[in-house]
Amino acid sequence: MKYVAAQSLTQVFEHLQDDPTSKVFAGATDLVPQLRAGRKSPGTVIDLKTVPRLQGLNLVEETWVIGAATPTSVLTREPSFVSDFPGLSTAAGLIGSDQIQNRSSLGGNLCNASPAADSVPAMIVNAARVLVAGPNGERTIPVAEMLLAPGITALSEYEIVVEILIDRPSMKTADAYQRMIPRSEMDIAIVGAAACVSVNQDGICVAASVALGAVAPTVVIIPTDFLIGSKIDEQSLSALAVAAAEMCDPIDDKRGTIAYRRQVAGVLASRVTREAEKLATAGDAL
Numbered sequence: 001m002k003y004v005a006a007q008s009l010t011q012v013f014e015h016l017q018d019d020p021t022s023k024v025f026a027g028a029t030d031l032v033p034q035l036r037a038g039r040k041s042p043g044t045v046i047d048l049k050t051v052p053r054l055q056g057l058n059l060v061e062e063t064w065v066i067g068a069a070t071p072t073s074v075l076t077r078e079p080s081f082v083s084d085f086p087g088l089s090t091a092a093g094l095i096g097s098d099q100i101q102n103r104s105s106l107g108g109n110l111c112n113a114s115p116a117a118d119s120v121p122a123m124i125v126n127a128a129r130v131l132v133a134g135p136n137g138e139r140t141i142p143v144a145e146m147l148l149a150p151g152i153t154a155l156s157e158y159e160i161v162v163e164i165l166i167d168r169p170s171m172k173t174a175d176a177y178q179r180m181i182p183r184s185e186m187d188i189a190i191v192g193a194a195a196c197v198s199v200n201q202d203g204i205c206v207a208a209s210v211a212l213g214a215v216a217p218t219v220v221i222i223p224t225d226f227l228i229g230s231k232i233d234e235q236s237l238s239a240l241a242v243a244a245a246e247m248c249d250p251i252d253d254k255r256g257t258i259a260y261r262r263q264v265a266g267v268l269a270s271r272v273t274r275e276a277e278k279l280a281t282a283g284d285a286l
Helices: 009-018 031-036 072-077 079-084 086-092 106-111 119-125 234-247 258-282
Strands: 002-005 023-025 044-047 057-060 063-067 129-134 137-142 147-149 160-167 173-180 191-199 205-213 220-222
Touching: 009 044, 009 160, 072 079, 072 086, 072 106, 079 086, 086 119, 086 173, 086 191, 086 258, 106 119, 106 160, 119 173, 119 191, 119 205, 173 258, 191 258, 205 234, 205 258, 220 234, 234 258
Parallel strands: 002 044, 023 044
Antiparallel strands: 057 063, 063 160, 129 137, 129 160, 173 191, 191 205, 205 220
């Protein structure tokens, strides 16, 4: 196996085209376990962390620009980012151990295309986009359209994710993320739930987005139209829980039955929406 520390996007594309078996990686926190599990080794592995454009967390006007290979630990340590996105920063802080978070990245978590990825539902409810690049140029894709099936993304041949773009939230808007895992830490979610809620000065919900991970082949986005126009209360949260449970298409395995995952999905959907609504009402995310 050949290792390449790419210094530019041009070098990445050259190596990808030179070796059809080549693979890119941002932290190798998924690649290494996959190789140890018996997947065929690529002829060339291309390290993206050495590409300057894929590193960094910057606020450009009113948009956060996150390099696709930026360690998730950076996101959890930046006070302004945590204030804007308490839910997404929470999700980023749940990806493995402290050591893994110094290697893992939002770009890698997304492109691995695991149904249970913690950061993906949180990015979706915040309307995140990804800037992708390939030999033929650049384009922008909503994160909600990136995942097609487990392990399969919307990236074309030789394309890679360069940046994640997320607009700052408006006044009285906040996000939240919660998950259910079998152990107390460092486990894969049975259900992951993200929500983003906006309220007006009277506490009336004016916008809401809820997304669930680990309950279907790709992230499930729950309809929230019935939440708009009134205060979020126990009745509306109960309706949300029912809708979440019904929309799930979970698997039945040793970590949880289908019935259990549906029940948890409903509970977490309502809980995380209530959390986001409370943060938005308090004005903690401005």
